[in-house]
Amino acid sequence: MKRRNFLVQSSLFTAGALAMPQNIVAASQDKFISKRPSLADRKFVSEEVENVIKKVKLVIRDEEIAWLFENCFPNTLDTTIDYEIIDGNPDTFVITGDIDAMWLRDSTAQVWPYMSLISKDEKLKNLVKGLINRQVKCVLLDSYANAFYKDKTKISHWKSDQTQMLPGIHERKWEIDSLCYVVRLANEYYQITKDDSIFDEDWDNAMRLIVKTFKTEQRKNNESDYYFSRSTTSVIDSPPFGGTGRPVKANGLICSMFRPSDDSTMYPYLIPSNIFALLSLNQLSIIYRNVLDENEFATICEEMSEEVDVAVKKYAISEHLNYGEIYAYEVDGFGNKLFMDDANVPSLMSLAYLGAHKLTDDIYKNTRKFLLSENNPYFLKGEFAEGQGSPHTGKNKIWPMGIILRAMTSTDNEEIIKCLKMLKGTHAGTGFMHEGFNKDNPKEYGRDWFAWANTLFGELILKIYKENRSLLALKF
Template sequence: MLSRRNFIKKSSLGVGFLALPGSAKFLYTDDYVSKRPSLEQRKFTSLAVENTIKTIKKSIGDKELAWMFENCFPNTLDTTVKFYQKNNKFYTYVITGDIDAMWLRDSSAQVYPYLSLANEDKKLKNLSKGVINKQVECVLLDPYANAFFDDASKISEWKDDSTQMKPGIHERKWEIDSLCYVMRLSYNYWKTTGDSSVFDADWKKAMLLILQTFKEQQRKDSKGTYSFERANGNPLDTQFGKGYGNPTKKIGLIHSMFRPSDDATFYPFLISSNMFAVVSLRETAEIFSKVLKDENFSSQYKNLAKEVDEAIQKYAILNHPEAGKIYALEIDGFGNALFMDDANVPNLLSIPYLGYASKEDEVYKNTRKFSLSKANPWFSEGKFAKGIGGPHIGEHKIWPLGLIMQALTTDDDEEILYCLKTLKATHAGTGFIHESFHVDNPKDYTRSWFSWANTLFGELILHLYKTKPDILKRKL
């Protein structure tokens, strides 16, 4: 068994990031022509976004990285949005890219980086408001669904799932984070723009339904109304126990049947998503208090956040034989735990990004070292990269989402440079960020059009432009 000292030495954080990824230039030529659609083919244009691209591109010292930013940052607006008005309200339907459906999680993450520019562009501000309105409509249709259609007559490939499917639903996997992302976007839209007009009667009804759903999924008195099974032969796509998941001890945590990867949880208390719920409940409590002047419901959100947070601190911090005290990814309340991390956000790596704990928190620092080491069964290292993947795609595949989040959760210049250089070396000549790639062959990738990853990469570059501009000036 490794000692903790040797564990740190053998982790990515312990050995440092001097062993940068190998060049992938043999895979493609130096052709930095924009990969964006022509102007007339773009789904939405924003002057503020275009000006930001021009400004930041000038500050990036590496031509290839600048080219990637130009392709990726506007990808959501260029290719995935349908912006319209209905009943005097704005609505924005946002697909993930190569799947024509709107995930609550992805759509929030896809437009989140544009919020900082909303006050500079009224059209962009209305598009952001439209995403919130559309998400509210989706939640009111079914708070347990994770993905939706804009056209209720469209037939889902998952129509035969053993769960309560309704018209307009693409998939009905219950994931805590889906609802948290809706709350997060609403809160940050308000904090950034000062516009509270989006908090109308429908929004309030949807937020109360989220509160009700979270409480129901604490399952203190019964298993609740939700269950899910899928008969496609993939164990990651269905749940144990006739669709209710493995048994749990009721400790105040919220059950989540699926992870943000859309993979089934093994133990239903998914800790990273419960952490996200704590943050989102507190943010929504602030809206109810300061905007809606409803202290009764505000206190209900605060109380649930407190209960969940206390349960996390009591039950989810466990001793790992190599890493010491860390957060487990999943627990059941009986003492069983799953020690791993998955690249999809929210994950354990993203704890400070979510706002649950600081980067300097000791348990988080141990957890981060674990996530970015071979003690994590879904950490891979190969010829071109090392980083976190997940069971959704399988072994030897790294998810760029994990590399981006790694850079967003550190202040270490060397580590950030490693992540940037790896992202640059593994786009396989496409100029875009993919869902995953093989550690020994960047051309072996999944999803050529995955807008969440593209926009999160843009968010990283914006973050570095504001916080570490000297890093962007470097030639990688």
């Protein structure tokens, strides 16, 4: 099954759902029955997560929003976790949902909303520690791959892929953010727990390989031997020129052949991912200097972070006719720039969510205004919703993830309420988030089991609960 191409047709809906008014796509009051697996069938149970669900639901006035939160927030734990002890250490494999493989990006994002609870729940703490261990194994297997199998002997079903594929790898699409998420998880785990046992020899080797890969993909001397070519009818499923990507003019930025959507880049310098990388390099420099007392490598990370930062400011910021200085989405170093965004993380919209910008920073505010305007070709408006889409899902599908990130990066209560109303009105009665839905018909959606989107919705509600609780007392 293709990762992001599982289309659910209206024929799959129950007669009750089909009988709903055409201008309202929501579960009726008598349908708010938990969609979670039975307790015996859940993959992992955290008492702290269960306590949070009960506590937050008590203050949510809107029954449907409360139902969505109960279904979505624990979805990663309920359905995607494979946890065990291997060689005396915790090991956690996290599938993305409807595909039996683990993405480095998705797995970190899927457990991220639980991070604030790990100091209170030893089981949950070990789950995250196990995921760090598993991600290290993946990076050491191949730092260019984006998705892996738990079984290291398994051969990928992508038989037509022309690349240096190894057993145990599901897909080998080079995406900067895959490695950034590995750093992000380890850093956050340590900041919360101060457990430095994760920084073992394998972790150290993996981090040095990550930095080496970043340096190679700066392509200052055309030293990269990465290529990826797939037999496909989709022009965005494989980079051009034999899978090596379009030409770039070396300037300190890091090439990424693919976006977080797993689509190939148009111009290889993907700006949100480069900004994510400079954050990750800075985090590594602090860990190596302050925790591991490895000043030489810390300096290497710090200098590369500064180099990428300077290049981003020089090559990725342009004066827009209507919005002032904004970020381009992709550039090539020759002066060519692509202005759009992709409803994923990292994205330009998500820069404040990732911590790269404050919500009040002018460059971020200007960019955000552009992203939510008709000048962004992938900001879509339809009968049921408006929001960011992605070339990955065509010209008519809005991503719930984009709506969620819009709400998470907003300081406007009315905008947040608008986003919640759209999320409530477009889940097609399923009780879960999806990858994308038709802007004029939410019953036409992709991926009915997308754990990251589900858990991210839970993260949004939890953020509102902590920072703006009065909004949850409203009926949407």
